[in-house]
Amino acid sequence: MFTVATVLNALELGFIYALVAMALFLSFRVLNIADMTTDGAFTLGCAVSATAAVAGHPFLGLPLAMLSGAVAGFVTAFLQTRLAVPSILAGIITNTGLYTVNLAVMGFSSNVPMLKTETIFTTAQALLGENSPYKLVVAALITVVVCALLILFLGTRLGLSIRATGDNPDMVRASSINTTFTITVGLCIANAMTSLSGAVLAQYQKSADINLGTGMVVIGLASLIIGETLFGRGGMWTKAVAAVAGSVIYRFIIAIALRANVPSECLKLISAVIVALAIAAPALQARAAFRRRRAHAEKEGATRA
Amino acid sequence: MLDLKRVSKTFNPGTVNEKVALQNVDLHLEEGDFATIVGSNGAGKSTLFNAIAGEFIADTGTITLAGQDITMMPDYRRSKVIGRMFQDPLKGTAPHMTIEENLALAFLRASHQTSPFSRISKADRALFAEKLSALGLGLEDRMKQPVGLLSGGQRQALTLLMATLVTPKLLLLDEHTAALDPATAEKVLDLTKKIVAEHHITCLMITHNMHDALTLGNRTLLMDHGRIVLDVGGEERTHMTVPELLDRFAQNVGHQLDNDRILLSKDA
Ligand SMILES: Nc1ncnc2c1ncn2[C@@H]1O[C@H](COP(=O)(O)OP(=O)(O)O)[C@@H](O)[C@H]1O
Ligand SMILES: [Mg+2]
Numbered sequence: 001m002f003t004v005a006t007v008l009n010a011l012e013l014g015f016i017y018a019l020v021a022m023a024l025f026l027s028f029r030v031l032n033i034a035d036m037t038t039d040g041a042f043t044l045g046c047a048v049s050a051t052a053a054v055a056g057h058p059f060l061g062l063p064l065a066m067l068s069g070a071v072a073g074f075v076t077a078f079l080q081t082r083l084a085v086p087s088i089l090a091g092i093i094t095n096t097g098l099y100t101v102n103l104a105v106m107g108f109s110s111n112v113p114m115l116k117t118e119t120i121f122t123t124a125q126a127l128l129g130e131n132s133p134y135k136l137v138v139a140a141l142i143t144v145v146v147c148a149l150l151i152l153f154l155g156t157r158l159g160l161s162i163r164a165t166g167d168n169p170d171m172v173r174a175s176s177i178n179t180t181f182t183i184t185v186g187l188c189i190a191n192a193m194t195s196l197s198g199a200v201l202a203q204y205q206k207s208a209d210i211n212l213g214t215g216m217v218v219i220g221l222a223s224l225i226i227g228e229t230l231f232g233r234g235g236m237w238t239k240a241v242a243a244v245a246g247s248v249i250y251r252f253i254i255a256i257a258l259r260a261n262v263p264s265e266c267l268k269l270i271s272a273v274i275v276a277l278a279i280a281a282p283a284l285q286a287r288a289a290f291r292r293r294r295a296h297a298e299k300e301g302a303t304r305a
Numbered sequence: 306m307l308d309l310k311r312v313s314k315t316f317n318p319g320t321v322n323e324k325v326a327l328q329n330v331d332l333h334l335e336e337g338d339f340a341t342i343v344g345s346n347g348a349g350k351s352t353l354f355n356a357i358a359g360e361f362i363a364d365t366g367t368i369t370l371a372g373q374d375i376t377m378m379p380d381y382r383r384s385k386v387i388g389r390m391f392q393d394p395l396k397g398t399a400p401h402m403t404i405e406e407n408l409a410l411a412f413l414r415a416s417h418q419t420s421p422f423s424r425i426s427k428a429d430r431a432l433f434a435e436k437l438s439a440l441g442l443g444l445e446d447r448m449k450q451p452v453g454l455l456s457g458g459q460r461q462a463l464t465l466l467m468a469t470l471v472t473p474k475l476l477l478l479d480e481h482t483a484a485l486d487p488a489t490a491e492k493v494l495d496l497t498k499k500i501v502a503e504h505h506i507t508c509l510m511i512t513h514n515m516h517d518a519l520t521l522g523n524r525t526l527l528m529d530h531g532r533i534v535l536d537v538g539g540e541e542r543t544h545m546t547v548p549e550l551l552d553r554f555a556q557n558v559g560h561q562l563d564n565d566r567i568l569l570s571k572d573a
Contacts, residue, residue: 157413158421160402164410167399174358174397175411175467176384235403 002255008136010255014248015139016204019197020220021227021243022143022150023190028221029228029239030154031186032166036091037076038220040098041069041191043213045198047105050112050208058119062142062199068105069195072098073187081180102210112208119203135204142200146193147240153189154236162186163236194220215268222271223247225278306507307334307475312356312366314349314531326352328531329366334475339501339508339522343515345563348528350511354477357509359383371474388468388506390461390481397464400453404444404463407452408433411467436466440496458489462496469500476501478510483566494521514568515547525550529558 020042027035045065052061072094079090106112124134153159165172165182172179194216202208227246232239254267262270277284314327326349334340344350356363357370359380367376375383390397398407409425412433430448437445440462444455452460461481468476478497482490498521501508512518518525525542527535527550534557537545554562 153422155424156422157409157419157424160406160410160413163402163406164399167401168396170391170393170396171399173360173380174384174389174391176381177410178379178381 002259006255006259008133010251011248012135012139012204013201014251015136015143015244016197016200017219017223017251018143018244018247019146019193019200020216021223021247022147022240023193023197024217024220024224025240025243026150026162026186026193027190028224030163030166031183031190033080033087033183033187034091034217035073035076035187035190036088036217037072037094037098037187037191038091038194038217039213039215040095040102041072041194041213042198042216043102043208043210044068044072044098044105045195046202046208046212047102047112047198047210048195049199050114050202051105051107053114053117053119053203054112056118058117058123058203061203062120062196065195065199066192069191069193069198070188072195073189073191074184076191077180077184077187081183099210106208106210110210112202114203114206114208117206119206120200121203139200139204142196143244146196147244150189150193151237151240154240158182158185215271218268218275219250219271220247222274222278223250225275226250226253229278306336306338306371307332307357308367308369309333309357310367310369312353312363312368314352314356314361314364318364326531327356327363330531330533332526332533334507334509336507337505338524339506339510340524340526341518341522342509342511342526342528343513343518343562343564343567344528345530346566349531350528351479352531353528354389354479354509354511357383357475358387358389358477386474388473388476390464390468390476390478392480392483394457394460394464394484397467398452398460401451403449403451404437404455405430405433405448407463408436408467408470411470436470440466456489458485458493461485461489461493465493465496465500469504469506472504472506474507476506476508478508480511480513483513513564513566515550516568519545519547519550527554527557527562529554529562534558 020038024035024038027033045068048065048068049061052058052064076090076094079085079093080087085093103110121135121138124138128134128137154163161177162182162185164175164177165179165186198213201212223246224243225246226249227242227244228239230249231242231245257267257270258264309330309332312327312330316322316324316326330353342350355361357368359375359378362377367374369375370386399410402410405425409429412429413419413423433448434445437448442459442462444459444463452463455463465481481497482493485493494517500506508522510521519542524536524538526533535554537550537553551562
């Protein structure tokens with residue numbers, strides 16, 4: 001059913017988008033903030049990396065993309081922590097502003113073609129050979145390194161403080177954790193990862209487009225939740241790795257859908273349904289349990305009467 | 306050690322919900338003082354703690370702790386030297402983090418020399434295990450378990466340990482045993498006495514148990530309508546009974562102590 005090429009392709013994309021899933025793990029799960037900056041930050045990463053690559057700096061493009069993503073995260077955090085904008089709205093505001101910024105980075109054009117451009121992937125190809133799975137090596141390497149750094153970071157004093165900020169706001173208020181600082185650092189790191197994902201993707205597919213990030217927050221959440229559901233029980237280590245696994249599995253689901261001739265325009269709707277169902281699952285389960293109990297009680301009542 | 310001078314706080318000033326919660330409160334604690342606080346519902350006891358801990362900046366007055374003026378200092382900086390516990394055991398710990406991580410948070414934050422990227426070391430772990438075993442709850446064998454699995458009493462004991470792991474200059478206990486069953490409450494209170502005595506911690510404890518209020522520590526403060534209306538200590542306190550204390554309160558403010566949860570006897 002699958003050719004080697006489709007499997008490779010799903011793995012490559014899975015690793016690249018896993019950076020978004022890890023970013024959402026940090027913002028949505030650890031910090032408990034639904035960060036709507038994600039879509040714009042992803043496109044920002046694409047734009048910065050593509051522009052840098054076209055200018056002859058594909059490698060520099062990645063840290064630059066991360067830096068700009070961190071700035072986007074900082075703006076959202078600033079709105080939220082310093083100006084008391086509700087967190088979802090803060091992300092939406094930044095995201096809206098980023099549309100213009102992203103266009104500007106791409107020279108006020110809605111896409112940057114990079115067909116003949118040197119990228120980190122063409123360099124890897126030259127190094128590892130045409131027939132090696134060089135794309136997978138690059139994508140996996142970047143994601144594994146970032147994942148390892150994230151896990152290490154979450155065990156540091158700052159990392160623990162960020163986790164406590166999301167876990168128990170009451171406790172944090174009574175301990176010497178400056179939540180303005182922890183939220184800001186958390187959102188900067190998350191958006192740096194999201195932008196890095198966009199940056200790698202742009203060079204991977206040799207183009208950047210102003211709409212690449214649209215719906216990315218939902219796709220990232222879908223990956224995160226799939227990973228959590230299948231592998232997510234355990235410590236931070238397991239949870240971060242589960243996010244990566246979820247992203248890879250999500251790409252396989254998409255590959256299967258495409259094989260089954262589901263038009264690619266429908267994929268966003270499928271992601272939306274997956275996320276809605278997954279987030280609603282606890283509520284649905286509770287309601288089903290309540291129905292069973294009520295039915296049971298009614299039956300008992302009927303037999304007694 | 307702790308000095309409050311004419312500290313006042315009014316909530317929602319200028320609205321129909323205006324509430325004067327603290328009125329020109331003066332309070333002086335010597336180093337090593339352990340004062341209990343009792344008072345009517347809404348007397349301003351918790352508000353007093355919030356003022357000291359920096360949850361809000363007092364409307365008027367100054368607060369000095371160990372010679373440093375902390376009146377304008379943000380709460381997260383004050384809590385480097387002020388330990389705090391609340392009635393609700395859920396408030397003091399992070400449920401999805403392990404016992405060890407919770408302790409590390411308390412430990413690493415209060416130690417000034419550590420970098421933001423420092424991690425839990427072997428030595429830290431050994432210290433945590435030693436401190437945990439002193440609680441006598443067997444928690445030293447469960448250091449990798451999330452705190453959410455612990456009972457309320459265990460969580461409260463852990464919170465106590467976290468608040469005192471690095472000896473604070475001041476410990477604020479806001480009815481920290483009130484949500485526990487009597488046996489557990491007694492255990493946590495015993496631990497409190499032990500730890501406070503061991504480290505000579507200056508401590509303020511709100512309680513609604515009149516017996517505890519007279520027997521624990523070396524001073525008893527009574528609050529009413531945002532004021533400290535009675536401050537007994539020394540010889541006078543040693544011989545005072547609960548009814549005498551209540552009488553003194555009624556004499557001073559012209560009405561009975563009105564607290565629906567007050568416990569007059571030792572065990573109830
Ligand atoms: N954040 C707040 N906003 C408005 N009113 C408050 C707030 N906190 C406390 N109060 C009011 O201040 C008074 C003192 O409250 P508190 O200090 O909690 O009393 P207690 O002595 O029972 O601990 C009460 O009337 C309470 O309703
Ligand atoms: Mg209170």
